[in-house]
Amino acid sequence: xxxxxxxxxxxxxxxxxxxxxxxxxxxxxxxxxxxxxxxxxxxxxxxxxxxxxxxxxxxxxxxxxxxxxxxxxxxxxxxxxxxxxxxxxxxxxxxxxxxxxxxxxxxxxxxxxxxxxxxxxxxxxxxxxxxxxxxxxxxxxxxxxxxxxxxxxxxxxxxxxxxxxxxxxxxxxxxxxxxxxxxxxxxxxxxxxxxxxxxxxxxxxxxxxxxxxxxxxxxxxxxxxxxxxxxxxxxxxxxxxxxxxxxxxxxxxxx
Amino acid sequence: xxxxxxxxxxxxxxxxxxxxxxxxxxxxxxxxxxxxxxxxxxxxxxxxxxxxxxxxxxxxxxxxxxxxxxxxxxxxxxxxxxxxxxxxxxxxxxxxxxxxxxxxxxxxxxxxxxxxxxxxxxxxxxxxxxxxxxxxxxxxxxxxxxxxxxxxxxxxxxxxxxxxxxxxxxxxxxxxxxxxxxxxxxxxxxxxxxxxxxxxxxxxxxxxxxxxxxxxxxxxxxxxxxxxxxxxxxxxxxxxxxxxxxxxxxxxxxxxxxxxxxxxxxxxxxxxxxxxxxxxxxxxxxxxxxxxxxxxxxxxxxxxxxxx
Numbered sequence: 001x002x003x004x005x006x007x008x009x010x011x012x013x014x015x016x017x018x019x020x021x022x023x024x025x026x027x028x029x030x031x032x033x034x035x036x037x038x039x040x041x042x043x044x045x046x047x048x049x050x051x052x053x054x055x056x057x058x059x060x061x062x063x064x065x066x067x068x069x070x071x072x073x074x075x076x077x078x079x080x081x082x083x084x085x086x087x088x089x090x091x092x093x094x095x096x097x098x099x100x101x102x103x104x105x106x107x108x109x110x111x112x113x114x115x116x117x118x119x120x121x122x123x124x125x126x127x128x129x130x131x132x133x134x135x136x137x138x139x140x141x142x143x144x145x146x147x148x149x150x151x152x153x154x155x156x157x158x159x160x161x162x163x164x165x166x167x168x169x170x171x172x173x174x175x176x177x178x179x180x181x182x183x184x185x186x187x188x189x190x191x192x193x194x195x196x197x198x199x200x201x202x203x204x205x206x207x208x209x210x211x212x213x214x215x216x217x218x219x220x221x222x223x224x225x226x227x228x229x230x231x232x233x234x235x236x237x238x239x240x241x242x243x244x245x246x247x248x249x250x251x252x253x254x255x
Numbered sequence: 256x257x258x259x260x261x262x263x264x265x266x267x268x269x270x271x272x273x274x275x276x277x278x279x280x281x282x283x284x285x286x287x288x289x290x291x292x293x294x295x296x297x298x299x300x301x302x303x304x305x306x307x308x309x310x311x312x313x314x315x316x317x318x319x320x321x322x323x324x325x326x327x328x329x330x331x332x333x334x335x336x337x338x339x340x341x342x343x344x345x346x347x348x349x350x351x352x353x354x355x356x357x358x359x360x361x362x363x364x365x366x367x368x369x370x371x372x373x374x375x376x377x378x379x380x381x382x383x384x385x386x387x388x389x390x391x392x393x394x395x396x397x398x399x400x401x402x403x404x405x406x407x408x409x410x411x412x413x414x415x416x417x418x419x420x421x422x423x424x425x426x427x428x429x430x431x432x433x434x435x436x437x438x439x440x441x442x443x444x445x446x447x448x449x450x451x452x453x454x455x456x457x458x459x460x461x462x463x464x465x466x467x468x469x470x471x472x473x474x475x476x477x478x479x480x481x482x483x484x485x486x487x488x489x490x491x492x493x494x495x496x497x498x499x500x501x502x503x504x505x506x507x508x509x510x511x512x513x514x515x516x517x518x519x520x521x522x523x524x525x526x527x528x529x530x531x532x533x534x535x536x537x538x539x540x541x542x543x544x545x546x547x548x549x550x551x552x553x554x555x556x557x558x559x560x561x562x563x
Contacts, residue, residue, distance in 0.1 A: 006355040010341075017343040101339035101400070104303040105356040106328040253306055 003107040004115040011089070011119025024081050025127045031077045032070060036134040039066040063145050067135060071152035071222045074128065075215075078160055079188050085123065086167025087181030089116045090245075094175050103253075113245045117161075117168050117238075124160045128153065148224030155221025158234035159214060163188055165241035172245045188214075256281040256438040257302070257408060262311035264297050271297040273462035274311065279455070281407075284434050286453030286470070287442040288550060294462040295442040296336060299410050302440070303333045315408055329357065332406035336413045338397025342386025346377055349385060350399050357404035371403040374432075376425065391422040398429065409439045415448060427451055446546045456546070458553045465553045473549045479513040480506075481525060484535030493532065497524045509537075 015021040043065045050056030093099040102112050132153075138144050170184040171177070195213035198206040210216055214237075217230040257279040264272040272294040279285045289295050300306040302313050304324040312319055318326040341349060350371055354364045372381055375395040380388060385396055394414065401409060411430070415423045423445075430452050433439055443449060449456060449470070456473055458466035466473070483490060486509040494511060495503040499519025504512045515521060522539060529536040 002358065003356060006352065010344075010352050013348070014341060014343050096339070096342070097335065097337050098339040098341055100300075100305055100333075100335045101353070102356075104305050104328055104331070104333045105353065106325045106358065107356055108325070 003111045004118060007102070007107070007112060007115025008118035008122065011116055012122050015085075015119065015123050020085070021123055024084060025123075025130065028077055028081055028127050029130055032074060032131045033134060035073050036066070036070050039069050040138070062138070062142065063148055066138070067144065067149050068152065068222050070131075070134065071149070071156060072218075074131065074156050075159055075218060078124070078156070078163055079192065080185070081127075082120075082124065082160065082163040083167050083170075083181045083184040083188065086120055086164055086171055086184060087177045088171065089120060089168055090171040090249075091175050091177045091180050095177075109249050110246050113168065113172075113242055113249065117164055117242055120164045120168070121157075121161055124164065125157060128156050128160065145224075148222060151224050151226050152222030154226065155218055155230070158221075158231060159218055162214070162234045162237035162241070165238040165245075166191075169241045169245045169248070172248050256283075256316060257440070258312075258314040259298075259302070260312050260314075262298065262301060262313055263309050264294075264301060264306065265309045270462050272301070272308075275459065275462070275464045276311075277457055277464060277467050279438055279440065281438055282435055283455055284430070284439040284441060284453045286449035286456045287440055287459065288444075288446075288449065288456060289442075289459035290554060291444075293459045295459060296412055298459070299333070299335075299412050299440065299442060303331055303410055304328050305333075329404075330406055331408045331410055332401035332404065334394075334397045334401045334409075334411045334414055336416065338393050338400075340385045340393055340396050340400070342384065344385055345382055346385060346388075346396055346399075347372065347381040349396065350403050353400040354403045359404055367403055367405070371399040374402065375399040375429065391418045394418060394422075394426070398426070407438060409433060409437050411439065411441045413443055414441065415443065415445060423448070446550060450546055456549075458550060460554050466549065470546070473546060478541060478545065479515060479522065479525070480538065480540060481511045481513060481529070481536070482538035483509050483511075483529055484537055485533070487532075487534060490532075490534060493528060494525060497521050497528060499524065 043060070043062065046060055046065070047057065050060055090099070093102065103109070135144055135149055166187055167180075167184040170187070171180040173183070174180050191212070192214050194209045195216050198209035198213075201209065217233045220227050220230055257277075259278070260276045262272055262275045263270065275294075275298060277285075287295050287298070297306065301308045302315065302320065304320050304327055307321060312321075314320070315327045316330050318330070320327050344352070347368060351364060351368045354368055359367055372378055375398050377392070377395055377399055380392060385393060388396065394417070398411075398414065401411070414430070415426050418426065427448060430439060430441060434452070434454070441449075441453060453470055455469050456466060457464060481494065491503045491505050491511060494500060494513065499516050499521030500513055501516040501519075502514040504514075506512055513521070513525070526536060526539060529539075
């Protein structure tokens with residue numbers, strides 16, 4: 001455990017020592033903030049309109065109209081940002097040959113993989129956590145329903161961790177960072193749209209593909225439902241890709 | 256301390272290391288020589304647990320590298336050919352990170368890091384970013400990282416490549432200062448470096464070990480050279496007649512190569528003889544390029560064997 005923390009902490013330090021983390025965090029906040037702004041404006045216009053009808057205001061739901069779409073949007077931004085963050089994690093270690101340091105230190109391959117993953121997860125958590133300023137703005141003026149909002153955030157982080165695990169795997173697969181980034185982006189998109197493509201297949205496969213897709217497991221979270229089935233789904237995708245990374249790195253040394 | 260038996264490593268069809276066996280005792284410094292691509296780095300990577308061996312065993316401090324990799328890795332400090340450093344880290348943060356990987360307790364860590372930085376002459380750059388340091392300093396950072404946990408065994412892969420002469424001497428002195436307390440394996444192309452630091456020499460060629468002997472045996476053992484001021488026709492004959500001299504061959508004027516008979520030590524007799532004859536002794540020493548000749552002989556010999 002101590003080794004994992006040491007590796008994760010170094011990873012975070014390195015991320016924050018490079019402009020990449022700041023650029024991506026800013027871009028993420030900008031994107032989330034831009035859409036938040038649009039949703040709030042739309043909501044306030046709707047308020048003015050509905051206020052003229054008796055009982056109209058009761059039909060408006062701040063969570064449904066502003067917070068839920070804001071959280072839902074984050075998944076798309078993460079789809080693009082996380083491959084950019086993860087593409088270097090292991091590829092870079094190999095390029096600058098620090099992999100030789102890690103693998104000749106008394107740490108196991110699994111500790112290296114988990115440490116690298118955890119470091120990136122910390123950065124993503126910081127990034128996602130910073131977007132809480134937007135609901136805090138709202139909270140200053142009105143009551144907001146924190147429960148479903150925070151469970152939505154939990155969903156985002158779980159989704160993020162499976163994205164990161166996919167990214168770490170591709171970063172271990174190739175020494176070329178760009179290639180690693182592109183491959184993980186394509187894989188994430190494929191896993192994303194698999195549910196849509198499922199319509200084209202016969203029922204047995206359709207069910208499998210619909211269950212395996214990322215999107216399907218996300219919606220319940222921002223409705224305020226933390227269903228263990230979805231939590232387990234994201235955690236198993238994460239564990240599966242980290243396990244693949246571990247096996248890949250170990251087997252590679254035999255070649 | 257280090258025991259390697261019938262170690263073999265294949266990369267696909269290519270045999271990089273072919274049945275190497277050797278031993279290094281505690282406190283010994285082994286110079287590991289060989290042409291580029293002979294298998295030095297591969298052997299070192301197997302010893303450090305970075306690469307698995309195809310067959311054969313490697314043991315460090317009694318622990319088998321493949322069966323107890325963590326025990327082995329705890330006991331070694333490894334400096335690969337390109338120092339594995341993170342350019343975006345500061346020198347002391349990096350060395351402290353390596354100390355942490357070696358599970359040095361927090362209370363000990365600061366003093367061990369200080370000691371390693373001090374020893375490698377990094378005190379003045381400890382707050383600098385590694386990426387901004389010169390190659391020589393980066394090499395020293397790598398060395399400090401390899402030493403910080405005070406390993407019993409040090410494995411250094413071409414530690415002086417790309418350094419200027421002053422830095423080479425510093426690193427060499429550093430290596431020599433470990434000799435008593437550590438077991439060191441040092442790979443290099445620079446033969447004088449081996450003569451200056453190593454007690455034992457192993458030469459590897461095409462993955463096979465062709466020489467494994469104490470340095471003294473290789474370089475002194477049975478050869479001497481003598482240079483006189485006033486050369487005379489009878490010098491060779493008179494020297495050859497001395498007890499302990501097996502054969503004398505004349506080189507350039509005034510220079511004689513002497514084969515020493517096994518077990519003999521004719522140095523005193525030669526000095527006395529030259530002085531008595533009034534030839535004027537200028538030089539009496541082992542051949543200057545002795546190791547070079549052993550090296551070239553070993554490497555060429557191996558290739559001839561292969562051709563045959």
